Amino acid sequence: MSGLRMSMEVVDPEILTLLARLEQHDTGTYAHSMRVAEYCDWFASHLNMRRMDRQRFVHSALLHDIGKLRIPSEVLNKNTKLTDEEWREIRNHPVYGMEYVSGLADRNIVLPDVIMLHHENTDGTGYPFNSRTSELSAQVRIIRVIDSFDAMTSNRNYQLVKNVDEALAELIRCEGTLYDPEIVRLFCAHIQDASKSS
Numbered sequence: 001m002s003g004l005r006m007s008m009e010v011v012d013p014e015i016l017t018l019l020a021r022l023e024q025h026d027t028g029t030y031a032h033s034m035r036v037a038e039y040c041d042w043f044a045s046h047l048n049m050r051r052m053d054r055q056r057f058v059h060s061a062l063l064h065d066i067g068k069l070r071i072p073s074e075v076l077n078k079n080t081k082l083t084d085e086e087w088r089e090i091r092n093h094p095v096y097g098m099e100y101v102s103g104l105a106d107r108n109i110v111l112p113d114v115i116m117l118h119h120e121n122t123d124g125t126g127y128p129f130n131s132r133t134s135e136l137s138a139q140v141r142i143i144r145v146i147d148s149f150d151a152m153t154s155n156r157n158y159q160l161v162k163n164v165d166e167a168l169a170e171l172i173r174c175e176g177t178l179y180d181p182e183i184v185r186l187f188c189a190h191i192q193d194a195s196k197s198s
């Protein structure tokens with residue numbers, strides 16, 4: 001991965017302002033969002049996604065966790081077990097995210113479903129709506145995989161961090177339940193190709 005192909009200089013100022021707020025609120029979530037957007041851009045290029053669709057997808061990936069602005073950073077970084085109330089708040093971050101991106105969605109700069117549905121699972125066990133695959137766009141199913149892959153390979157708890165092969169094995173283990181099998185297959189193939197040629 002060599003950085004976002006789309007220059008951040010051409011990203012809408014409203015997106016940059018939100019990202020700056022996120023960086024200040026929680027650097028871990030900010031760094032994760034940048035990496036997820038980078039993977040989404042890279043993966044979309046392999047899928048030959050149309051330029052405008054790809055751009056909207058990357059903008060949405062940059063802001064997929066923007067709803068975490070509403071959640072105290074102590075809760076986001078808590079090392080001990082979350083209370084039920086804290087967990088409820090965390091599970092609401094996709095809905096909170098919509099409050100921040102409604103203007104961008106109205107201008108057709110982001111895809112609201114990517115922000116709202118990025119924690120929905122293929123088998124309908126995700127949150128916040130228990131949506132099923134048939135209700136999820138390709139971009140939503142892609143970010144579900146990439147979000148998890150980045151979380152696994154860059155976990156801030158060193159004990160829990162997985163190498164690339166372990167993370168791909170985990171994606172395969174959970175295909176059909178958490179993840180769309182076709183997206184997992186394509187993602188694994190492209191990551192393996194990229195690691196062979198690097």
Ligand SMILES: [Fe+2]
Nearest residue numbers: 064065118119
């Ligand atoms: Fe999230």
